[in-house]
Amino acid sequence: MSYTRYTIAALAILAGGSAPALAQDTPDSIIVNTSGGENGPMLREAYFNDFEAVTGVRILDSSPADLGRLRVMVESGNVEYTVTEVESEDAGRAIELGLLEPIDDTIVDRSKFPPETINPYLYPISSYSTIIGYSTEAFPEGGPTNWAEFWDVEAFPGLRAMRNHPIDNLEAALLADGVEPADLYPLDLDRAFAKLDEIYPHVATWWTTGAQQAQLLIDGEVVATTGWNSRFYAAVRNGAPIKMEYGGGVLKAAAYAIPKGAPNAELGQQLFAIMAKPENQAKYALAFGLSGPDLDHVNYVPDEVREMLPLHPKNAARQVWMDEAWWLENGEALNERWTAWMLSHN
Incomplete structure (x- = not known):
């Protein structure tokens, strides 16, 4: 399924930013690499389904997160992932090695995120x-x-x-x-x-x-x-x-990032824009007890859960x-x- 520039522009407006320039030939799917396990279904419920509904682009998920494999992909110029999880203990090294694209804050609204979670190259999916x-x-x-x-x-x-x-x-x-x-x-x-x-x-x-x-x-x-x-x-x-x-x-903060040279990197920015919505973060928080970065997410979870985050x-x-x-x-x-x-x- 393809999507139009109009759809992407609408998504950017919803996310509080402006639309990026997209290639004429847009993909049917992108790959998002995660740590896998029980995390996968909740990522889909909280974020991936919303992204697919708005863009018409399917997310294919793979795992696990692995710094060595990420480095090989980037240095060989053969990057498979549009977005990848980066283990917290590997994040600094990935930045040092120049393996990541910067986050576009004109697309991804991080204005309410704790300052400790703001990094030019990392999206803090949860704390x-x-x-x-x-x-x-x-x-x-x-x-x-x-x-x-x-x-x-x-x-x-x-x-x-x-x-x-x-x-x-x-x-x-x-x-x-x-x-x-x-x-x-x-x-x-x-x-x-x-x-x-x-x-x-x-x-x-x-x-x-x-x-x-x-x-x-x-x-x-x-x-x-x-x-x-x-x-x-x-x-x-x-x-x-x-x-x-x-x-x-x-x-x-648990981190996701866009690999340097990632295919369809602009769609990675749009996924982060979807992830930045506090009502989506609340779904993830309810499942795992992990706080989303927008502090308003606590207002979207049940009272008995709120104070456990x-x-x-x-x-x-x-x-x-x-x-x-x-x-x-x-x-x-x-x-x-x-x-x-x-x-x-x-």
Whole structure:
């Protein structure tokens, strides 16, 4: 199915921007590359169906997101994707390597997005946070609500779980040690690892997958754990005895981008314009507990869900945004130091 310049112009007006110039021969379909899994059907419900209805262009989805494959495509001049997901830990590298096209803000309305999510090359499809989850069976009167309390095993006794990775753990350790959020970066590494030394004996599991997070609480293996808010959200919505706490949560934005030299890149900009609509973001938020970047999206979800989202104003005010530039510069060395630190406790 083809579409006309008139249709694209109408779409641009709806998105609050102006229409881009399109080639005469427009495609029947474009490829959007994602991480796959259960994410795929909800991307279609929240965004892809709307895009197809307005443009008449079908979206074919592929997976997974892979920086190495993206680099090969761009450097060979044989780019298959019009849009691709970029893993948050790869986003800075993709920009450094010149693999991405800039976002066109005359088409994509990002005026209400948090400033921390604005990047010339990345569309922040959603925000997620590493937070505290605890068992309400272990703490029926209330468990740890911030990192200092997570570290306090006398006031909140029981085994913990944490991710086997330096990201988020170093921030949590410093916040637990009394560092003010505004003073968090650059991270004081010696201080962070010293604070992690304190909690290490109380960590029963160093998790490596998202599936472990809520399950460790459900199975009673630990009473509190770090984890991604979306994993706790899904468990709570299914009736699990888990409470989510956003105090000191470390926020990040999941990114999509248009590869350098992508076919029909103008259609990628139009997809982002569809994604920027808060009512569409609300569908995605309801499914996964991930906040959309337009803060108005919280007004389109049910009351019982609204306050569970990471960018609900009450939650956002209690969290910090990860400094991705700092981690890009220091991440490789810190992965090595983390491995050495873990080995030193074995």
